Structures are given as structure tokens and as C-alpha cells.
Amino acid sequence: MRALCWEGVNDLRVQTVPDPVIVNPHDVILRITMSTTCGSDLHFIDGYVPSMLPGDVIGHEFMGVVEDVGPEVKKVKKGDRVVVPSFVACGDCWYCQHDLYSLCDNTNPNAELQAPLLGYPTGACFGYTHAFGGYAGSHAQYMRVPHADVGCFQVPEGLRDEQVLFLSDAAPTGYMGADFCDIKPGDIVAVWGCGGVGLMAQQSAFLLGAERVIAIDRFPERLKMARDHIGSETINYVETPDVLAVLHEMTGGRGPDACIDAVGMEAYGTGPGYLYDKAKQTLRLVTDRGQALRQAIMAVRKGGTLSILGVYGVMDKFPIGVLMNKGVTVRTAQQHGQHYLPRLLEHAVKGELDPSYLATHRFSLEDGPRAYAMFKNKEDGIVRAVFTP
Amino acid sequence: MDAGSPLGGPATSGIADALKGTLSRGAGKASQEQRRVTLILGGVLLTLGLRRISFGGVALALAGGALLYRELARRSGQAGAETNMAEVARSITIGKSADELHRFWREGGYLPRVMGHFAEITETDMDQAHWTVRVPGGRSLSWDTQVVESRPGELVRWQSLPGADLPNWGEMRLRPAPGDRGTEVTLRLHFQPPGGTLGAAVARALNGLVPSLLVGDALRRFKSLAETGEIPTLDRNPSARASTA
Numbered sequence: 001m002r003a004l005c006w007e008g009v010n011d012l013r014v015q016t017v018p019d020p021v022i023v024n025p026h027d028v029i030l031r032i033t034m035s036t037t038c039g040s041d042l043h044f045i046d047g048y049v050p051s052m053l054p055g056d057v058i059g060h061e062f063m064g065v066v067e068d069v070g071p072e073v074k075k076v077k078k079g080d081r082v083v084v085p086s087f088v089a090c091g092d093c094w095y096c097q098h099d100l101y102s103l104c105d106n107t108n109p110n111a112e113l114q115a116p117l118l119g120y121p122t123g124a125c126f127g128y129t130h131a132f133g134g135y136a137g138s139h140a141q142y143m144r145v146p147h148a149d150v151g152c153f154q155v156p157e158g159l160r161d162e163q164v165l166f167l168s169d170a171a172p173t174g175y176m177g178a179d180f181c182d183i184k185p186g187d188i189v190a191v192w193g194c195g196g197v198g199l200m201a202q203q204s205a206f207l208l209g210a211e212r213v214i215a216i217d218r219f220p221e222r223l224k225m226a227r228d229h230i231g232s233e234t235i236n237y238v239e240t241p242d243v244l245a246v247l248h249e250m251t252g253g254r255g256p257d258a259c260i261d262a263v264g265m266e267a268y269g270t271g272p273g274y275l276y277d278k279a280k281q282t283l284r285l286v287t288d289r290g291q292a293l294r295q296a297i298m299a300v301r302k303g304g305t306l307s308i309l310g311v312y313g314v315m316d317k318f319p320i321g322v323l324m325n326k327g328v329t330v331r332t333a334q335q336h337g338q339h340y341l342p343r344l345l346e347h348a349v350k351g352e353l354d355p356s357y358l359a360t361h362r363f364s365l366e367d368g369p370r371a372y373a374m375f376k377n378k379e380d381g382i383v384r385a386v387f388t389p
Numbered sequence: 390m391d392a393g394s395p396l397g398g399p400a401t402s403g404i405a406d407a408l409k410g411t412l413s414r415g416a417g418k419a420s421q422e423q424r425r426v427t428l429i430l431g432g433v434l435l436t437l438g439l440r441r442i443s444f445g446g447v448a449l450a451l452a453g454g455a456l457l458y459r460e461l462a463r464r465s466g467q468a469g470a471e472t473n474m475a476e477v478a479r480s481i482t483i484g485k486s487a488d489e490l491h492r493f494w495r496e497g498g499y500l501p502r503v504m505g506h507f508a509e510i511t512e513t514d515m516d517q518a519h520w521t522v523r524v525p526g527g528r529s530l531s532w533d534t535q536v537v538e539s540r541p542g543e544l545v546r547w548q549s550l551p552g553a554d555l556p557n558w559g560e561m562r563l564r565p566a567p568g569d570r571g572t573e574v575t576l577r578l579h580f581q582p583p584g585g586t587l588g589a590a591v592a593r594a595l596n597g598l599v600p601s602l603l604v605g606d607a608l609r610r611f612k613s614l615a616e617t618g619e620i621p622t623l624d625r626n627p628s629a630r631a632s633t634a
Contacts, residue, residue: 005629015629024619055630072618092616094484094570106613109621112605124621136627146621 002389003057003140004368009047012369017057020136020144025072028148030064030082034165035138036359037061037375037385038086039195040311044129045372051113051130059127059139059387060086061169063161066152067142075149082152083345084145085337086169088124088135091150095123102334107146108133122334139368141389153341156349165386166196166355167344172337173309174200174262175207175344180307180331181258183208190214190247190256190299191232192292194222196358196384197309198262202232205260207352214250216243216292221381229357247299255301263292264310297322308332358384365389476579481608484571485615487542487563493615494545494561502620503611507603518547530554556581574611576604 005015020029038061044052063083066076076082088108089101096104104123108114111121114131126145127137136143145151155164174197181189189205191198194217202213215226218238226232233250237243247256293308297319300306306328323330347353360383363371371385483490493499500518501510511519516536523529532553538546538560548558562575610620 001627003627003629007629013629017627017629018625020627021625023622023624026617026619053628053630055628057627057629090613090617092484093612094482097484105609106617107621109623111609111621112602115605133621134623134626140627142627144626146619147617 001141002365003136004059004365004387005054006044006052006056006058007054010045012045012058012372014366014368015055017055017136017140020142022068022070023144024146025070026147026149027070028066028073028076028145028152029068030062030084030143030145030152031067032062032064032138032140032143032389033081034064034161035059035062035140035387035389036165036168037372038169039197040128041372042376043311045376049129051134053130053134056130056134057127057136057140059137060125061165062126062138062143063155063165063168064138064143066148069148073148076152076154080152081155083155083164083167083341084126084151084153085172085335085341086125086127087122087334087337088126088133088146089150089338090147091338096150096338099336099339100333101150101336101338110134125334139365139387139389141365150338153345156345159345159348160356162356162359162386163348163354164345166200166358166384167341167348169335169337170196170358170384171200171204171344171353171355172340173197173335174202175204175340176333176335177201177260177262177307177309178204178208178210179340180333181205181208181210181260181305183210183258185209186211187257188212188214188251189258189260190216190296191260191262192216192296193262193310194219194226194234195262196355198260199226199230199358199383200355201260201262201307201309202226202230203353203355205258206231207347214247214256216295219378222383225357225383243295244299251301255299255304257301258305258307259296259300260307261293261296261310264308264312294319297328300326300328303327303329305329305331359386361385363387476577477604478575478577479604479608480573480575481612482566482570482573483612483615484569487565487572490563490572490574490611490615491539491541491543491545494611495539499614502614503607505620506606506610520549532557534559574608576608576611578604 001017001019002014003017005013005017007013022029041058043049063081066078066080066082069076069078085101087102087104089096089104090106093105095101102123108121108124110130110133114121117131122132124133124135126135126143127139178189178201181187183189183205187210189210191202191205191213194215198215198217202215205213213230213232214235215223215232216235216237217223217226218236220236223234223236226234235243235246240246293310293312296306303326306323308330309332344353360381361371361374363385365387368387371387374380374382375385495515497512500512504510507522509521509523513519518534519531520534521529521531532549532555534547534549536545536547538544542563544560544562546558546560549556557578557580559576559578562577564573566573613620
């Protein structure tokens with residue numbers, strides 16, 4: 001089959017690779033119908049995260065049709081049209097049973113190698129680094145999905161592919177980030193970042209009952225999306241140097257009840273990350289990447305919630321004292337998609353959630369390298385590049 | 390494989406450093422037998438590393454290759470390392486009862502899957518098994534084991550029989566975990582040098598490597614198999630490189 005492969009830093013190529021096959025009894029093989037770029041991909045494309053190997057098939061946000069099922073698969077059937085979260089979860093371990101699916105104990109084949117980096121290993125992510133499992137990704141014609149009964153969610157009739165695609169990663173990540181905020185009537189939620197995850201976090205905050213949502217980014221077209229599609233109020237931090245003062249005034253001097261950081265690693269793909277793309281220096285990256293998060297920490301009201309969706313490495317000058325003295329609750333995770341997908345599909349069916357506007361650009365798989373170049377450089381107002389393999 | 394590629398990380402450089410330290414500090418004097426064991430271990434590490442095809446695997450393969458190379462390049466055998474042994478123990482919590490886990494471990498076919506990343510195991514009867522560890526060049530290291538103690542819900546203990554290439558014993562201990570967490574499982578492996586003279590260097594290498602790569606992986610494989618009925622794997626994982634997995 002054809003697949004988009006990482007061959008080295010800033011070197012993506014479409015290659016012919018072996019077709020995936022059923023290996024374990026709970027596997028299915030999916031024919032990919034749609035797959036999309038994520039800002040976190042840019043991190044290994046640029047060479048900032050280790051443990052990629054040349055030839056790795058990338059991509060982790062996708063949907064497809066079931067082509068083949070393993071002998072122990074009970075619920076999923078051949079021909080099912082499904083959407084699948086990017087993190088692989090077994091459904092049986094203590095973490096899965098406590099709805100902490102991305103922390104699954106049983107899906108990362110490289111758990112022993114990842115453990116020293118984090119203290120304990122996480123679940124695996126499709127199409128990402130070998131520390132996160134090394135499973136082949138979704139920018140391909142076919143894909144093996146382990147633990148299919150846990151990860152495959154049947155798409156209800158009447159929903160188009162592009163309405164469902166982002167329920168694989170951007171939507172559950174954003175929804176989880178808003179869920180972390182424990183939103184009460186009257187709450188104001190501020191979201192840093194208007195990429196796919198940030199926009200979904202804003203929309204989810206409204207779905208979960210926020211009174212107002214304030215979005216912070218620097219790209220006018222993305223801020224417009226936040227206003228037009230979601231109803232967020234927006235701050236362009238390039239035009240508004242003192243974001244904290246503006247937030248202070250917009251919230252009657254209280255500060256937002258909850259702040260969501262949807263920048264982090266996605267910073268390379270959306271919002272403030274554009275600056276770092278130019279900088280190309282790891283030290284600068286680390287320093288600058290902290291700014292959005294530090295701003296969120298300063299902005300959040302006393303006793304409020306800081307919800308971190310952006311992915312970070314090791315940060316220096318982390319203002320823990322501000323969090324401590326203000327009594328801020330910090331919540332964070334990689335997406336627990338299996339927990340949120342049923343709810344998200346319900347919202348989609350009711351017409352309350354339609355992320356299809358994120359799919360600003362379509363490409364064939366063969367155009368993969370060009371699509372990522374555009375995505376990285378934010379050419380032509382691109383938010384997400386979508387492949388139809 | 391390019392050692393300069395961004396494949397390193399704390400996980401693997403630790404292993405490589407441990408091995409490097411071992412090699413530089415390593416007894417300047419080694420008997421023929423010790424050299425043979427070092428060669429075999431180097432080969433095992435290389436094989437494991439190549440089979441894993443991961444960032445750790447690459448480092449491991451390099452480390453194993455270095456160990457092999459050192460021994461092969463050594464011009465003359467030197468004698469005199471101290472007797473040393475390697476023993477490692479690691480624990481994991483598995484969401485099954487101690488009785489179930491004991492039954493799984495003793496069930497035919499379970500051990501070969503749990504240890505499949507390391508050794509090929511043929512169970513000759515309920516208590517005896519034949520272990521083979523393949524190394525490059527068509528060589529292999531093998532031994533027979535006998536279960537010497539088995540108490541349901543508590544432990545299984547085994548040891549190698551006389552004539553083993555690398556004499557060893559091991560045990561799997563079970564104790565209930567608090568709340569709904571299942572059972573705490575401790576796996577202990579103890580390697581004894583052939584003839585009682587495993588070199589200090591090799592023992593140190595074993596001490597650095599075995600916990601993570603053999604015991605840690607074995608425990609995770611046991612847990613995954615017990616909890617889900619399968620072991621996560623990258624076998625036949627599509628990629629644009631020649632498949633060695």
C-alpha cells in the first residue's frame with residue numbers, strides 16, 4: 001500500500017510499504033477514508049522529539065471502514081464505518097477502567113523504554129514516536145487497529161466524513177480540556193490557541209455551559225473562525241500586547257474562572273508557534289513555549305482551574321509559586337478519547353458539534369509532503385490538511 | 390544504524406553508559422570461559438536490540454555489538470576476575486487475583502509467550518522446560534529448568550538443571566494489592582556464571598541490563614496477557630524499511 005513516511009528531519013516521502021495484517025486477536029484492519037495533520041506531528045518532523053525511525057508511517061487522527069477483524073473482536077464488524085481515538089487503549093487495565101484511557105498499561109510495546117522518561121509508561125499513540133509505541137499511522141491506505149472493540153466507534157448514519165474525522169483527536173482533546181474545568185453557570189473560560197484543539201476546547205466550553213469564552217491567538221483567520229463558528233470573544237496578542245490587562249478588564253477584574261492552554265507542542269502548527277518555526281532553536285523554543293502557559297497561570301482567577309492540553313517537555317522557570325498561592329487546580333492529560341467519543345457523537349447527531357470547518361484543505365496522500373509544508377508554514381489560511389487515501 | 394541520529398534518550402543512554410562503564414572498568418583479565426559468556430551476552434543484546442527496532446533497540450544493538458566487538462578484538466585471554474553473580478527483581482501490579490495469576494503461570498503455553506522476547510521455551514512437562522536463547526552466527530545458549538516450589542496464590546520457583554550454559558534460578562511471588570488493584574507480582578531472576586566464575590564485568594552488565602530488558606519486559610508481557618489476552622507487538626508493523634521485526 002501507499003503511505004506517508006518520516007524519513008528524517010523535514011523529510012517526508014510517500015512510499016510503498018507492506019499492507020498491515022491482523023497480528024493480535026483483538027485487531028481489526030481499517031481502510032482509511034480520511035486522515036488529518038496535527039500540530040504535534042510537526043514536532044518530530046522538525047526533529048524536536050526523539051525516537052522516530054526512518055520509514056515510520058505517520059498520522060494519528062483518522063477514520064475508516066473495517067476491512068478485516070481478528071478472531072476475538074466481538075462488537076466491531078466488517079464494513080463498519082468507524083472513528084478511532086489516537087491513543088490505543090486495552091479497556092481492561094486499572095487505568096482504562098477508571099476512564100484514563102491514554103494512560104493504558106497494556107498497549108505500548110515499548111513501555112520499558114518509555115518508562116524512564118516519565119517514571120511510568122503511557123499508552124501508545126498511532127503514527128507517533130517509538131517511545132509512544134511505534135505503531136504505524138493513518139496517513140496510509142490501510143491500518144491495523146489493536147483492541148478494536150475499545151477504540152472503534154461506529155459512525156451514526158447521516159454524518160459526513162469531515163463531520164466525524166476530528167472526533168478522533170482534536171474534538172475529544174478539546175472536550176476533555178473543557179471537562180477538566182468543571183464549568184459552572186456564569187463561568188468565563190479563556191483558551192490559548194485557535195488551532196484544531198483550541199477551537200474544539202472553546203466549542204466544548206460552551207457545550208458544557210460556559211457563559212463566555214475568550215480565545216487568544218495571533219492569526220486573524222483563526223480568530224475569525226473562533227468568532228464565527230463558535231461565538232468566542234477574541235484577543236489577538238500581537239495587536240494587544242498586554243493580554244493580562246485586557247483579560248482583567250473583560251472579566252470585571254476577577255480573571256477567567258478557567259484557562260485552557262491549547263498551545264504547547266501544537267504551537268508549531270497553530271498560533272504563537274509560528275514564531276518558533278522561524279527561530280528553529282531548541283532553547284528559544286523551550287523559553288518561548290512557556291509564555292502562553294505562564295500567561296494562563298497569571299490570568300486565571302484565584303481558586304480557578306488551569307487545564308493544560310498543550311504538550312510540553314521540561315520547562316524552566318515554571319511559576320509554581322503563582323499556582324500555589326492562588327490555589328489553582330491544574331488538570332492535564334493526553335486525550336482519553338474512548339471516554340468522550342460516545343458523548344461527542346451524540347452532540348454531532350444533534351447538530352451541536354460540527355468541526356468540519358477545520359478541514360480547510362484537501363490533498364491526496366501522494367501530496368503528503370506538500371500538505372505538511374503548507375501546514376507547517378500556515379500558508380493560505382490552512383488550519384488542517386485532510387487526506388483521502 | 391546511525392548512533393548520531395536522534396534516537397538516544399535517558400532510557401537508552403543509561404543502558405549504553407552502564408555497558409560502557411562495564412567495559413572500561415571491566416576486569417582486564419578474563420578467562421576463556423568468561424570471554425565466551427561475554428560473547429554470548431553481547432550476541433543476546435544484539436539480537437534483542439535488532440528484534441525490537443526501536444530507539445532503545447538501536448542503542449541496545451549498538452551496546453551488544455560493542456560488547457561482542459570488544460571480546461572478538463581482544464588479543465589474548467587474561468585471567469583473574471572475581472566470582473560475581475547477577476540478581477534482579479522487579480514488581481508490577483496486575484488486575485487479576487493471585488490464584489488466577491498462579492494458574493496462568495503454571496498453565497501450558499503461558500511461559501513461552503511471557504518470555505518470548507528473550508527465550509524460546511519448550512515445556513517438556515508441567516514442571517520442566519527447555520530454554521534456548523539464540524545469538525547471531527547460528528549460536529545459542531540453552532538450559533533446562535525444573536520447578537522446585539509452587540504454592541497457589543503465592544509463588545512459583547524454578548532453577549536450571551546441571552549442564553546449563555548459564556546456570557540460573559528464578560521466582561515469581563504474588564501478594565494481594567490494596568483495594569481493587571489486583572495482585573502485586575515480583576519476578577526475580579538470578580544468573581550464576583558457568584563454573585561459578587562469571588566475570589565482574591559481565592555481572593555488572595547483567596545488573597544494568599537485565600532488569601529493564603528481561604525482567605521488566607517479561608512482567609509487562611505477563612500483565613498484558615493476563616489482563617487482555619494478548620501482548621502488544623510491532624510484529625509486521627508496516628514501515629518503509631526492511632522488516633526485521
